[in-house]
Amino acid sequence: MKLAHLMALPLALLTVAPALAHHSFSAEFDGKKPVRLVGKISKIEWTNPHSYFYLEVAGRDGKTATWACESGGPGALSRRGWKKGDVKIGDTLIVDGYLAKDGAHLIDARRLKLPDGRQIYGGTPGDGGPGDNANG
């Protein structure tokens, strides 16, 4: 009986995990808090499993703050026509996304407007967030 209890605990934990695993968007970001950021790129992380674009954004109070925009990895972005060299440090990005639940200067970038005018979907495939159609 004791053993059965011990083994039931991890099983109970595992049944909770998939709810998060299939929806990484809602695990970290708030779908009710959309935001648009406009700023110059100060840092680019073209990396797996997520890419990050850091923007210098002027707030309503006039102060500039660094915001991290999380998006899909290199594979997902490349398949949408966005190659590594398409944006450079100093370029201006317009990013529509959703705020992090923990209040960090971090958003999930759902749509990015590149300097050349292209609009690219930024979500991670299959994350269950707004606009996700899991087509990579």
Add this chain to the structure above:
Amino acid sequence: MNLLVDFCQWLNDLPPSQTLAESEWAFPIVESVHVLALGLVAGTVALVDLRVLGLALGDIRLTAVARRLLPLTWGGFAVMALTGGALFASEAVKLSHNPLFLLKLVLLLLAGLNAWVFHATVYRRVAVWEQAPVAPAQARVAAITSLATWTAIIIAGRFIAYVH
């Protein structure tokens, strides 16, 4: 501590680490192989643990089960460590301050230590007790610890992706 940070930065900046980090296909493929190898390790370890507890393979002697499965465990472990090392190198700086990743490392150490103590002590006398209906308490505790630790390793590993 500073040395460790420097090491992570150095590892992260190596050309192969960068190539993997920026790859379109290599990263998810290495990740998949890592999970397959983990399945082999945790699966074979669990079978030995369940045999010790008398919950599986009861008609085969424990020593026979262990002898046949241990090479698979080690093979899987080698692939798991190799792919895990490569994945770590590709995001070493971020992972070095991810609490769930650090927890996973500690748990891996614990799993290794538990297995080592088991083999160095009670398993040395396995010939005496493997025919008994119930394994000695120390062996059963080691088996339960092993099952719990590997379960926790997998949960911690999965949750690395959900903390910063």
